[in-house]
Amino acid sequence: MQTANLLPLVLILAAVAFWLSFQRSRAVAAPLGGVRHLKALPTHYAARAALWSAIPGLVLLGLWAGFEGKVIHSIVMASLPEGMAPDSAGQASLLFTQISNVARGSLNPDLAPEAVVQAAALLENLREQSRVFKTVLVILVTVLGAAFAWFRVAPHVNARNSVETTLRRIFFVCAAVAVLTTMGIVFSVIFETIRFFGRVPITEFLFGTSWSPQTALRPDQVGADGAFGVIPLFTGTLLISVIALLVAVPTGLLSAIYLSEYAGKRARSVIKPLLELLAGIPTVVYGFFAALTVAPFIRDLAESIGLTASSQSALAAGLVMGIMIIPFVSSLSDDVINAVPQSLRDGSLALGATQSETMKKVIFPAALPGIMGGILLAASRAIGETMIVVMAAGLAANLTANPLESVTTVTVQIATLLVGDQEFNSAKTLSAFALGMLLFIVTLILNVIALKVVRKYREQYE
Amino acid sequence: MSNASSNIPDDITKTEKAAIKVAEPAQQDRREAAALEEGKTVGIPFCENPKFQLRNVEVSYGDTPAIRNISLDIARNEVIAFIGPSGCGKSTFLRCLNRMNDSIESCSVRGSLLLDGEDIYDPRRDVVELRARVGMVFQKPNPFPKSIYDNVAYGPRIHGLANRKSDLDDIVEGSLRKAGLWEEVKDRLDATATGMSGGQQQRLCIARAIAVSPEVILMDEPCSALDPIATAKVEELIAEMSESYTIVIVTHSMQQAARVSHRTAYFHLGHLVEVNETNRLFTAPEHELTESYITGRFG
DSSP: OOHHHHHHHHHHHHHHHHHHHHHHHHHHHHHHTSGGGSSSOHHHHHHHHHHHHHHHHHHHHHHHHHHHHHHHHHHHHHHSOGGGOOSSHHHHHHHHHHHHHHHHTSSOGGGSOHHHHHHHHHHHHHHHHHHHHHHHHHHHHHHHHHHHHHHTOOTTOOHHHHHHHHHHHHHHHHHHHHHHHHHHHHHHHHHHHHHHHHHSOHHHHHHOOOEEOOOOSSTTOTTOSOEEOOHHHHHHHHHHHHHHHHHHHHHHHHHHHIIIIIOOHHHHHHHHHHHHHHHHSOHHHHHHHIIIIIHHHHHHHHHHTTOOOOSSOHHHHHHHHHHHHHHHHHHHHHHHHHHSOHHHHHHHHHTTOOHHHHIIIIIHHHHHHHHHHHHHHHHHHHHHOOHHHHHHTOSOOOOOOOTTSOOOOHHHHHHHHHSSSOOTTSHHHHHHHHHHHHHHHHHHHHHHHHHHHHHHHTTSOO | OHHHHHHHHHHHHHHHHHHHHHOOSHHHHHHHHHHHHHOOOEEOOOOSSOSEEEEEEEEEETTEEEEEEEEEEEOTTOEEEEEOSTTSSHHHHHHHTTTGGGGSTTEEEEEEEEETTEETTOTTOOHHHHHHHEEEEOSSOOOOSSBHHHHHHHHHHHTTOOSSHHHHHHHHHHHHHHTTOHHHHTTOTTSBGGGSOHHHHHHHHHHHHHTTOOSEEEEESTTTTSOHHHHHHHHHHHHHHTTTSEEEEEOSOHHHHHHHOSEEEEEETTEEEEEEEHHHHHHSOSSHHHHHHHTTSOO
């Protein structure tokens, strides 16, 4: 049976185990005078039965899915005669593909060598056996688990504790999955980054002022030597993020103050959802708004006052990105401002402070850590944003501080480096991973700072 | 805001139920209702040349009346205690005196409330100036999350009371001295106020209120979050302060009212039932509701 069919089967068996144990615990309890004479509730016995049947079955299924292919692969490869044994990893994978193609019937056996055809037969055979074993074992384990739990339904057995323990472990595993995934991502990026630094020196990458990622196909090609200096990319990122924050922080913060302190119930109930709607607009929509409306407007405006502006400018991208991240600042700030105890407001107002004095001198300092958190979240968002920049600020890696010129950012370069057909061995492609790593480190540092700030001020009131 | 308006009817019905349950004979029930119906305050609610002259004050939260037709004078430099069961309107009434009810949208105040002959609820009235004159101390100590010094200096800074740093230092020291806190905190004025004990925090809040040199100090159950020793200190402080300020204190502790106040006002279901010299009210109450309350029959 296929894994796709076994999975629901295991769950159905677990449900049956649940129901049977539930019935049995009630039956056991009945002569004693009711459920309260059991150590645990019927649902606990039932849940334990379900867990004990489903978990071993699912674990077995998972192990099988993880190792089946590898085991079969090595058996098949070992079965090949001496002369056929591949001498490189590439050849091995090629050969195995050929074997499985024959086995699947997509390659005519007449065209393949005899050894391959035999190996294909072996492969087919092993797969069939594996399927049968898997089906039998999984069902057996599931049913045994259920039966064991069913027999253990007894008044003196406390199923409550074992259910709690099992649940705690399940929660731990879920938390571990998130952590492990993060680590997996980091490691996959690290290894590619190390490969990249094998081709381009790390100092050139970190301190180079020119970015033109290309590798020559022939040594005598025009423009053969690429440049991998990240400084123009990071200044571009910085420029656009700063512009975005200059828009978002004052607007978001002041609107949060208005919403939490001044707005009436009705105004609040209308404005707050509308403001949060900004976060729901796809970035690509912001992108064409920036590229088609804002950028030409800025260019015309700049030209009318005698400045030269590129039709794709950092300013356009930054302004629109700033609007996009307003909700991050305003929504979080609004929440933390509301969380400041009313007693502090009362205390200040009772001393004769006006509403704005209260806001400025009492509420704002008390809410500052949360507000900082919101701002840093918005900053991370601005640094990571790609689509608006692609559309409105261009792809040219200019090292400039002039917001009217076009610039590019780290994320945009990562996207362009990996889009389309790329050879995976060139410095050009690998540089994307180095950029990703650097970006990851920068945002990590930002997050650490944010945590520190929040922790430092957390116990300010109460 | 909404919980204020929803709490009050709740509390009133609870108290009503309690009152009805305790007064078992239906006859007594009717007598109490009749006593309230009259709407007349017994005792001595009025005085010569009052600080506050309050006439026919009615307060309601939305459609729920909280204060029904109360008239009262508060004399200069007197300590007057408001007592009564929960939800009787004493805190609401107190908060009318410096318009702290303004921030509650559904709250409406009618009647004439005069401070030194001037209408408190005059729309042209400057609330900032009013609150500088009528300070307030709350139930739970609410120091700002700033240093001890900044807490006391907060009011003087807002009102521009000090031109130089040394003036401000003097005000802070004087206020802390009056609040009996100076000796305890003079070496750590820069320490954060939230690190103090509850009693110290409450005295800091009193010092903070004193720092703007108010004429009146309103206290809304100032000791309910404090232990007996801290309470004794605050009460001592109230006695000292009564020489220079008019003090209105809401309290749930009848012993406290008896200890600190000159006059006591007994509130019941939004009515002001009796106002009398404190000694008299607790020894020979004129109204039977007052008597029921102070003898512990309900409340």
